[in-house]
Amino acid sequence: MSFLNAQAPILVVVLPLLAAPILSVLGNGRLAGLLCFAVVALQSLLAVSLVGQTLDGDVISYALGNWAPPIGIEYRIDLLSAVMASLIAISAALVAWFLPTAVADEIAPGDRPRFYAAFLLCVAGLTGIVVTGDLFNVFVFLEIASLSTYVLIAAGAGRDRRALTAAFDYLILGAVGATFIVIGIAFLYVATGTLNMADLGQRLPGAGRRAVVVGGSFLFVGLALKAAMAPLHRWLPNAYAYAPTAVTTFLAMTATKVALYLMLRLSVLVFDTAGEIGRVNFAAVMPPIGLAMLLFASALAVRERDLKRLLAYSSIANLGLMLIALGLGGVAGITAALVNLLNHAAIKGGLFTATAAIVARHGNARFETLAGLSRTMPVTFLCLLVGGLALIGVPLTAGFVSKLSVIRVALDLGDWIVAGGILLTSLITVVYVWRIVEAGMLGQPAEAGAGMPGPCSCCPWRS
Template sequence: MILPDAILAHAAVLVVVLPLLAAPIVALIRDHRIAAPLAILIALASVVLALELVNATWGGETISYALGNWQAPIGIEYRVDLLSAAMALLLTVSGSLAALMMSTAIAPEMAPGDRPRLYAALLLCMSGLTGIVVTGDLFNVFVFLEISSLATYVLIASGSGRDRRALTAAFDYLILGATGATFFVIGIAFLYVVTGTLNMADLGERISDAGRRAVIVGSSFLFVGIALKAAMLPLHRWLPNAYAYAPTVMATFLAMTATKVSIYLMIRLTDVVFHTPGELGRVNFAALMPPVGLAMLVFGSAIAVTAKDLKRLLAFSSIANLGLMLVALGLGGVAGIAAAMINLFNHAIIKGGMFATATAIVHRRGSARLDAMAGLSRQMPVAFIFLVIGGLALIGVPLTAGFVSKLSVVRVAFDLGDWTVAGGILLSSLITVAYVWRIFEATMLAEPRSDAPKGDMHPAFWLPVGLLGAGTIVFGIWSAPVIELSTRIAHQMAGVTP
């Protein structure tokens, strides 16, 4: 235990409120040399709070925090179990790593006076996403979803200093994000009308007595809203441009967090509200997940082969990896949930490491285009090594976290005799070899341009890139921590004693 009991008792709310209240203060600071350290300090403090939550819930305990001392279901409840705490830790660590890189990464494309507002948007987005995973109130999920979305639009649009297409990408995401949020809140309204409650635990107790038709319609709206936020095929249109045209450091944060929270929501609603892991309210949406996930696996990998920009390549690779999580969820049961969580955590580390490395490369080379990376292996050998580590993990080479992720899903598929899933994963891995080879070809075999900037990564990127790259290898060799965490979460979700 790091924190005193007086603070620990309020950790469930402080992990959300601290960055939320700090964001406007950071935005008002005119000197970026003060705003940046303050944003980093707030993000790191949030990591400590999230660690305490993980420690407090590790044994299966659930923390219930009644806001304003109004007890649930009348008042708003923050309800934290191991899944919520682990997600909060992932979100706060991701925000901290992005904050550490931001000051250096955005310096070439943003005036010093504008930077504090971007730090504030990062804290606001981190607060909104963390609020989604700790709240026990369904309407609060919608509120925090909107907070994080509004901040995300700013983070994406801030890339317009380098590429004006960032504004178009932000507008596309605004329209599609608003559409998804509308579907989500309509679904909430249907469920509220037939149950009279918004507290998720209370909703789960009352929903069995609710009208079948209203529950089916409401859960369908919820599913479409979450599917859009999760970039499920064919609702993925916003993701490639958002990742490609946002500042690379912002793409690092979004790749580690945004779609992961949507997967969390899917798991949370199926468990707490509908009590049918993999399903949403008397409709077997789980049956859709394996075919949709396999389509995302193959489609995302195939389009990544054609990409000429590293960030766009990684964006389509993310769609493929999200498909793998959906396949795992669709397979169902404790093993399916555990496999989905293993993929969620490992993918955040792998893809975060690759985007962080891309941030360092763009800072030095000024472009993420593959043809701008000629000679990278000789001129930026450290960055090249971390690209290689991430690429091998995406393929699923043994001794990397990517191998553990794919193996976990393949094992579940074998146990169920689902050879289609196993074959789809193998096919996507073969396609992944092709687009990862394109990265190696551009960085190893092409001759460097004479005007290419000299020097390896800026020191500001060493810690984030190094931690994520090391995590990709460490959790491939020593996979026990991620597997145990994911298995504990799955057992708690299913109400099964390990």
């Protein structure tokens, strides 16, 4: 095994973490952007190597400082952890490629090195959450990711001052969620005397029930807020709408997915039952909450006149679908939730990337701007169309596989209400996707010369 493969568990976190302060002191924004892309590209290769090492079912245990767990901090990586780390790293690399072009009109040249540094800190924090096997380490990385995310969202103030309010709202709610999580961790530590998640799972059966129930409940609420689970989703629409579109693309592909992953990881690895956290069967409330999120968010998406906000509410709806799958439980339910997680990351990544192209060219993504998009930006419009069909769940798309997997689990359990609700929301999705298609194909461009091709931005590093 090569040195890089052997050290990959720590390098996927340390590499962006150490590169961030270096980028922040660079005076050249273009050089900082290039180095940012190089770092996350290398991180992607390391994350993919972790997938290869765990493909046969092996579990990588990496003890930091040679302090054996449970006393020392352990990075514990199985196939799911490696896939999640790859999702984060590859998403970051794709976003970092067009980041310089996307933020050209939103971030002042002198502020770009610090913006790239915050981006790398966010990547490091999210990656650390999925690879660490220490519960308090999870909290530390969660705070690193959250604090950098507040900065990234506020960076949108260069185009829209409402980004500051969105970042402040997320800061307040994120602080509440983090407080709940650290209180929950404290209760579990008092009850078991350990923070290593694998060791915690072994000690919990003999721990006091009251402390475990209280600690698990605090953990669940904190993670529900981070995952934008209704009714704790208030921060997400504004954060997605007013942050720089490239930032929104990355967050839509990773942030809430990591919170859901952590919820699943704790319920299965620590508490030994899918949907159960702290000996409380939270799985029972997930399907009704998820169904409410599906219907409520889809209905709100229909009335939106801004593409970014529309896609933000669509993301909340899709999060509801993942919660339903988790709540249905069993191997089939967990599998359906993970299929939805990965497919939705790809779908929303494509949709928000297309939206970033529209914002970079026209300055906003309101429906008036989308008028005639099929003629002025045909490739971008095609990406929106394909992504919209996937959101609906049209056969031969990833969205169809996602919805079918959840519906099959619901029907096997005889839950016709959930199955019917998913089909109903697909019809509502048709309505708001059609509004995008209608504007793009039937609308008239606002500018006479809007159909002229703009400068190529496929390579943001050219002079």
